[in-house]
Amino acid sequence: MKSILLSFSLLFFFQGFGQEKEQLSIKKGDFPEGVYQTLEDVLNKKPTSTDEVYFKPADSRDSSSSPEKVFFYFKEKDKRVRIPLAVSHNGEMYFQTYRKYTNKKDKGYDPDQYSRFCKVTNYGRFIYFEENMKGLWSKAFMGNLSPITYSIKGNTKGIVLDLDNKEFNMLRDCEDLNDFLKQHQIPEITCDSDKFTMGELQATIDEINKPYR
Numbered sequence: 698m699k700s701i702l703l704s705f706s707l708l709f710f711f712q713g714f715g716q717e718k719e720q721l722s723i724k725k726g727d728f729p730e731g732v733y734q735t736l737e738d739v740l741n742k743k744p745t746s747t748d749e750v751y752f753k754p755a756d757s758r759d760s761s762s763s764p765e766k767v768f769f770y771f772k773e774k775d776k777r778v779r780i781p782l783a784v785s786h787n788g789e790m791y792f793q794t795y796r797k798y799t800n801k802k803d804k805g806y807d808p809d810q811y812s813r814f815c816k817v818t819n820y821g822r823f824i825y826f827e828e829n830m831k832g833l834w835s836k837a838f839m840g841n842l843s844p845i846t847y848s849i850k851g852n853t854k855g856i857v858l859d860l861d862n863k864e865f866n867m868l869r870d871c872e873d874l875n876d877f878l879k880q881h882q883i884p885e886i887t888c889d890s891d892k893f894t895m896g897e898l899q900a901t902i903d904e905i906n907k908p909y910r
Contacts, residue, residue: 728744732746763787847895
């Protein structure tokens, strides 16, 4: 009888543990169209404003219909969207970086252009996008190389929205990446910051996010 009761106790324990460990996740298209003033608005998936906006590519040479970095403008006022944290537009979600919402280790970093919004390129357990930070230099910029070949230590930084801790975390180098993975009970990876590329970082985040999409 005791063994039966113990079995039931363990069953309920693991069921409860599994429920506690259920991960938050976000899929592409989860955010209604609009402007999101704060991180709380983003987490609640509730736009602060639904005023119509349009964008201009941050790089005038980018002629794609869905550029990764843009400046947004309110259509009615023809005025740039400067303060809000995020914009959901035509099925894509865009963020700008703010010290207010970043992990305390990352507060010394600023984008090399303010009021620029970066398109989310990966959804799931973590929202992922990339931004160029000022004051940082990478050998990769000495040549016309693809951004995916840039070192994780370079100017372009991968940024994740950590839904568990409700903050943005910049993945600055391999040590920082593995600290982040360890914090979320995700296996660490073998990684050399001088050789680990942004393409490899993108692939790592994609593998983590796949089960949650």
